[in-house]
Amino acid sequence: MSPDKTSIDYKGANTNKNGEYVFNVNLPQKGSYNYILTFSHNVGVTQTKRGSFNLN
Numbered sequence: 001m002s003p004d005k006t007s008i009d010y011k012g013a014n015t016n017k018n019g020e021y022v023f024n025v026n027l028p029q030k031g032s033y034n035y036i037l038t039f040s041h042n043v044g045v046t047q048t049k050r051g052s053f054n055l056n
Helices: none
Strands: 031-040 046-055
Touching: none
Parallel strands: none
Antiparallel strands: 031 046
16 A cells, blocks of 8 residues: 555566565655565465555
8 A cells, every 4th residue: 555545556577586576666655655465375375464664
């Protein structure tokens, strides 16, 4: 969630290195952002990680 309370969606690209993904993210505003990462492993279990950060 961006500082103006809108949602921003990005899809990652697999790097083929131990399940690492790369995201190109453009954050247009300074302020507080909340994020939710949702991903699944080969066995089909979906994981969700949540957090926040400030962009000054």
